[in-house]
Amino acid sequence: MNPPGDAHLRTWTLRFMALLAAETRAQLAWLGERELETGAVVEEVELLCRLSEGLAERGVFAPESLRDLRAIGRRVAEIDAAGRAGLWADALATDPAWDAIRTPARRFLLTTPGARRQPLPRPVDPHTGDH
Template structure:
C-alpha cells in the first residue's frame, strides 16, 4: 500500500475506534434513525484490526497500538454469532461485550492520540430507494 493509502486507512481506523470508544448515548445519537446491523459493525472493526497489522509493519502504528488493536479484534471475535444478529443500537444496550470493546477502544485512543475523546466519523447518509 502507498503512503496515501496507509494514511487513509489509519484515519478510518482512528475514526471507527472513536465511534467504538464513545459513550453509549453518543453512539446512539450518531446512529440516529440508521438501522446498522451489529454484524456489519463487527466485521468492519475486525477488518480494520487485521489491516492494522500491515500498517504497523510499515511504521504507521506503533507496536503498542497494534497490541491494543489485537485486543479489540480478539474481543470482537469472541462475540457470539447470535449476538451479531440484529441492530447495533439494540446490541449496545443489551450486550456487555460492547462495554468491553468501548473500554479497549478508549485505551487504544489514549495510547495512540493521548485522549479517547475524538470526533466521531461523519455518519453515512441513510440509503433511500427510488420506486
C-alpha cells in the same frame, strides 16, 4: 515510504475507534435513526484490526498500539452469530461485549499520537451511501 492509502486507513481506524470508545449514549446519538446491522459493525472492526497489523509493520501505528487493537479484535471475534444479528443500537444496550470493547478503544486513542481528539466518523446516509 507508506502507500498512499495508509493515511486514509489510519484516519478511518482512529475515527472508528473513537466511535467504539464513545459512551453508549453518544454511540446511539451517532446512529440516530439509522439501522446499522451489528454484523456489519463486527466485520468492519475485524477488518480494521487486521489491516492495522500491516499499518504497524509500515510504521503508521506503533507496535505497542497493536496490543489494544488485538484485544478489540479478540473481543469482537467472541461475539457469536446470535450477538451479530439485529441492529447495533439494540446490541449496544444489551450486549456487554460493547462495554468491554470501549476500554481498549479508549486506551488505543490515548496512546496513539495524534488520536486524542478524533471526531466520530460521519454517519453514512442509508439511502445513498454518502458520507
